[in-house]
Amino acid sequence: MDAQQLLLNRHSNPRLSEPAPNAEQLQLILQAGLRAPDHAMLKPYEFVVAQQQGLNRLGDIFYAAASANGEQGQALARARLLPTRAPMVITVIAKVKAHPKVPALEQHITAGCALLQMQQMAQALGLGGIWRTGSYARDPLVRQALGVDGDDEIVGFLYLGTPQKSLTPSTPKAVSDYCRLL
Numbered sequence: 673m674d675a676q677q678l679l680l681n682r683h684s685n686p687r688l689s690e691p692a693p694n695a696e697q698l699q700l701i702l703q704a705g706l707r708a709p710d711h712a713m714l715k716p717y718e719f720v721v722a723q724q725q726g727l728n729r730l731g732d733i734f735y736a737a738a739s740a741n742g743e744q745g746q747a748l749a750r751a752r753l754l755p756t757r758a759p760m761v762i763t764v765i766a767k768v769k770a771h772p773k774v775p776a777l778e779q780h781i782t783a784g785c786a787l788l789q790m791q792q793m794a795q796a797l798g799l800g801g802i803w804r805t806g807s808y809a810r811d812p813l814v815r816q817a818l819g820v821d822g823d824d825e826i827v828g829f830l831y832l833g834t835p836q837k838s839l840t841p842s843t844p845k846a847v848s849d850y851c852r853l854l
Protein backbone atom coordinates (compact mmCIF):
# COMPACT_ATOMS: atom_id res chain seq x y z
CA MET A 673 0.00 0.00 0.00
CA ASP A 674 1.24 3.45 -0.91
CA ALA A 675 2.53 5.25 2.21
CA GLN A 676 0.77 8.54 1.43
CA GLN A 677 -2.53 6.77 0.89
CA LEU A 678 -2.11 4.84 4.12
CA LEU A 679 -1.48 8.00 6.13
CA LEU A 680 -4.31 9.94 4.50
CA ASN A 681 -6.80 7.08 4.76
CA ARG A 682 -6.06 5.65 8.20
CA HIS A 683 -9.32 4.69 9.80
CA SER A 684 -10.74 2.52 12.52
CA ASN A 685 -12.89 -0.51 12.07
CA PRO A 686 -15.03 -1.61 15.03
CA ARG A 687 -16.48 -4.71 13.31
CA LEU A 688 -13.70 -7.27 13.37
CA SER A 689 -13.81 -11.03 12.84
CA GLU A 690 -11.45 -13.97 12.52
CA PRO A 691 -8.83 -14.41 11.32
CA ALA A 692 -6.65 -12.54 13.73
CA PRO A 693 -3.25 -11.32 12.52
CA ASN A 694 -1.14 -14.41 11.90
CA ALA A 695 2.27 -14.85 13.53
CA GLU A 696 4.12 -13.13 10.69
CA GLN A 697 1.67 -10.22 10.60
CA LEU A 698 1.82 -9.88 14.39
CA GLN A 699 5.59 -9.58 14.22
CA LEU A 700 5.28 -6.77 11.67
CA ILE A 701 2.64 -5.02 13.78
CA LEU A 702 4.80 -5.21 16.91
CA GLN A 703 7.91 -4.13 15.00
CA ALA A 704 5.99 -1.10 13.73
CA GLY A 705 5.13 -0.29 17.35
CA LEU A 706 8.81 -0.43 18.26
CA ARG A 707 9.50 2.27 15.64
CA ALA A 708 7.55 4.90 17.55
CA PRO A 709 9.51 8.11 18.19
CA ASP A 710 11.15 7.75 21.57
CA HIS A 711 13.04 10.48 23.49
CA ALA A 712 16.26 8.99 24.92
CA MET A 713 15.32 5.57 23.52
CA LEU A 714 13.66 4.52 26.75
CA LYS A 715 11.26 2.07 25.04
CA PRO A 716 8.71 3.10 27.67
CA TYR A 717 6.02 0.59 26.78
CA GLU A 718 4.85 -2.96 27.01
CA PHE A 719 2.53 -4.68 24.54
CA VAL A 720 0.32 -7.38 26.03
CA VAL A 721 -1.10 -9.58 23.28
CA ALA A 722 -4.33 -11.46 23.90
CA GLN A 723 -6.06 -13.94 21.64
CA GLN A 724 -8.14 -17.03 22.26
CA GLN A 725 -7.71 -17.86 25.97
CA GLY A 726 -5.96 -14.54 26.47
CA LEU A 727 -9.16 -12.73 25.46
CA ASN A 728 -11.03 -14.73 28.08
CA ARG A 729 -8.42 -13.79 30.68
CA LEU A 730 -8.81 -10.11 29.76
CA GLY A 731 -12.58 -10.55 29.94
CA ASP A 732 -12.23 -12.03 33.42
CA ILE A 733 -10.24 -8.96 34.48
CA PHE A 734 -12.92 -6.61 33.10
CA TYR A 735 -15.60 -8.70 34.78
CA ALA A 736 -13.84 -8.50 38.15
CA ALA A 737 -13.48 -4.72 37.75
CA ALA A 738 -17.13 -4.32 36.78
CA SER A 739 -18.19 -6.46 39.73
CA ALA A 740 -16.03 -4.44 42.13
CA ASN A 741 -17.67 -1.30 40.75
CA GLY A 742 -21.12 -2.65 41.57
CA GLU A 743 -22.20 -3.54 38.03
CA GLN A 744 -24.89 -6.19 37.85
CA GLY A 745 -26.95 -8.13 35.33
CA GLN A 746 -26.36 -7.42 31.65
CA ALA A 747 -23.76 -4.73 32.26
CA LEU A 748 -21.72 -7.18 34.31
CA ALA A 749 -22.08 -9.96 31.75
CA ARG A 750 -21.13 -7.55 28.96
CA ALA A 751 -17.87 -6.66 30.70
CA ARG A 752 -16.59 -10.20 30.28
CA LEU A 753 -17.42 -10.21 26.57
CA LEU A 754 -15.86 -6.87 25.64
CA PRO A 755 -12.49 -8.27 24.54
CA THR A 756 -14.17 -10.83 22.30
CA ARG A 757 -15.30 -8.06 19.95
CA ALA A 758 -12.14 -8.87 17.97
CA PRO A 759 -9.96 -11.96 17.64
CA MET A 760 -6.94 -10.12 19.04
CA VAL A 761 -6.47 -7.30 21.54
CA ILE A 762 -3.11 -5.70 22.22
CA THR A 763 -3.05 -3.74 25.46
CA VAL A 764 -0.50 -0.95 25.15
CA ILE A 765 0.94 0.07 28.50
CA ALA A 766 3.16 3.10 28.95
CA LYS A 767 5.91 1.92 31.33
CA VAL A 768 7.36 5.15 32.63
CA LYS A 769 11.05 5.24 33.47
CA ALA A 770 12.77 7.80 35.65
CA HIS A 771 14.81 10.11 33.43
CA PRO A 772 16.12 13.64 34.06
CA LYS A 773 15.05 14.93 30.62
CA VAL A 774 12.05 12.84 29.68
CA PRO A 775 8.89 13.48 31.72
CA ALA A 776 6.11 10.93 32.06
CA LEU A 777 3.97 12.82 29.52
CA GLU A 778 6.53 12.27 26.76
CA GLN A 779 6.68 8.58 27.58
CA HIS A 780 2.88 8.32 27.47
CA ILE A 781 2.98 10.00 24.06
CA THR A 782 5.58 7.51 22.83
CA ALA A 783 3.35 4.61 23.90
CA GLY A 784 0.40 6.24 22.11
CA CYS A 785 2.51 6.64 18.98
CA ALA A 786 3.42 2.97 19.23
CA LEU A 787 -0.25 2.04 19.29
CA LEU A 788 -0.93 4.21 16.24
CA GLN A 789 2.03 2.69 14.41
CA MET A 790 0.57 -0.76 15.07
CA GLN A 791 -2.87 0.28 13.83
CA GLN A 792 -1.30 1.68 10.66
CA MET A 793 0.66 -1.50 10.03
CA ALA A 794 -2.48 -3.58 10.52
CA GLN A 795 -4.26 -1.48 7.91
CA ALA A 796 -1.29 -1.77 5.54
CA LEU A 797 -1.60 -5.55 5.87
CA GLY A 798 -5.28 -5.46 4.93
CA LEU A 799 -6.39 -6.00 8.52
CA GLY A 800 -8.57 -3.72 10.62
CA GLY A 801 -8.24 -2.21 14.06
CA ILE A 802 -9.67 0.21 16.54
CA TRP A 803 -8.08 1.97 19.50
CA ARG A 804 -10.29 1.79 22.56
CA THR A 805 -9.88 2.86 26.15
CA GLY A 806 -13.05 3.34 28.22
CA SER A 807 -13.20 3.22 31.98
CA TYR A 808 -11.33 -0.09 32.17
CA ALA A 809 -8.15 1.58 30.94
CA ARG A 810 -8.10 3.62 34.15
CA ASP A 811 -9.66 1.13 36.52
CA PRO A 812 -7.46 0.34 39.56
CA LEU A 813 -8.26 -3.37 39.49
CA VAL A 814 -7.48 -3.64 35.76
CA ARG A 815 -4.26 -1.71 36.27
CA GLN A 816 -3.19 -4.01 39.08
CA ALA A 817 -4.09 -7.18 37.15
CA LEU A 818 -2.02 -6.02 34.16
CA GLY A 819 0.95 -4.83 36.20
CA VAL A 820 0.37 -1.10 35.69
CA ASP A 821 1.40 1.15 38.56
CA GLY A 822 2.66 4.60 39.46
CA ASP A 823 2.94 6.83 36.39
CA ASP A 824 2.37 3.87 34.07
CA GLU A 825 -0.81 4.13 31.99
CA ILE A 826 -2.85 1.84 29.82
CA VAL A 827 -2.87 4.07 26.76
CA GLY A 828 -5.24 1.83 24.91
CA PHE A 829 -6.57 -1.53 23.87
CA LEU A 830 -5.91 -2.07 20.16
CA TYR A 831 -8.59 -4.39 18.84
CA LEU A 832 -7.37 -6.17 15.70
CA GLY A 833 -8.86 -8.57 13.20
CA THR A 834 -10.30 -8.90 9.74
CA PRO A 835 -12.80 -6.18 8.82
CA GLN A 836 -16.33 -7.53 8.39
CA LYS A 837 -16.78 -4.87 5.74
CA SER A 838 -14.41 -2.32 4.35
CA LEU A 839 -15.00 1.20 5.55
CA THR A 840 -14.05 4.45 3.97
CA PRO A 841 -12.46 7.10 6.15
CA SER A 842 -14.53 10.16 6.98
CA THR A 843 -14.30 13.08 4.58
CA PRO A 844 -11.17 15.17 4.92
CA LYS A 845 -11.55 18.26 7.07
CA ALA A 846 -10.34 21.71 6.13
CA VAL A 847 -6.77 21.99 7.34
CA SER A 848 -7.25 25.73 7.83
CA ASP A 849 -9.72 25.05 10.69
CA TYR A 850 -6.94 23.46 12.73
CA CYS A 851 -3.85 25.28 11.61
CA ARG A 852 -2.50 28.81 11.85
CA LEU A 853 0.64 30.57 10.88
CA LEU A 854 2.80 32.22 13.47
Ligand SMILES: Cc1cc2nc3c(=O)[nH]c(=O)nc-3n(C[C@H](O)[C@H](O)[C@H](O)COP(=O)(O)O)c2cc1C
Nearest residue numbers: 682683684685686802803804805806827828841842
Ligand atom coordinates in the same frame (compact mmCIF):
# COMPACT_ATOMS: atom_id res chain seq x y z
C1 LIG B 1 -6.90 7.58 23.28
C2 LIG B 1 -8.11 7.14 22.50
C3 LIG B 1 -9.11 6.41 23.11
C4 LIG B 1 -10.23 5.99 22.41
N1 LIG B 1 -11.19 5.24 23.04
C5 LIG B 1 -12.25 4.80 22.35
C6 LIG B 1 -13.20 3.95 22.96
O1 LIG B 1 -13.07 3.55 24.12
N2 LIG B 1 -14.25 3.55 22.23
C7 LIG B 1 -14.42 3.95 20.92
O2 LIG B 1 -15.41 3.55 20.30
N3 LIG B 1 -13.53 4.74 20.31
C8 LIG B 1 -12.44 5.17 20.99
N4 LIG B 1 -11.52 5.97 20.38
C9 LIG B 1 -11.78 6.49 19.01
C10 LIG B 1 -11.52 5.46 17.92
O3 LIG B 1 -10.28 4.83 18.09
C11 LIG B 1 -11.52 6.15 16.53
O4 LIG B 1 -10.41 6.99 16.39
C12 LIG B 1 -12.79 6.93 16.25
O5 LIG B 1 -13.89 6.05 16.26
C13 LIG B 1 -12.73 7.67 14.89
O6 LIG B 1 -12.57 6.76 13.84
P1 LIG B 1 -11.34 6.88 12.84
O7 LIG B 1 -10.12 6.45 13.60
O8 LIG B 1 -11.71 5.98 11.72
O9 LIG B 1 -11.24 8.31 12.42
C14 LIG B 1 -10.37 6.35 21.05
C15 LIG B 1 -9.34 7.07 20.41
C16 LIG B 1 -8.22 7.44 21.12
C17 LIG B 1 -7.11 8.20 20.41
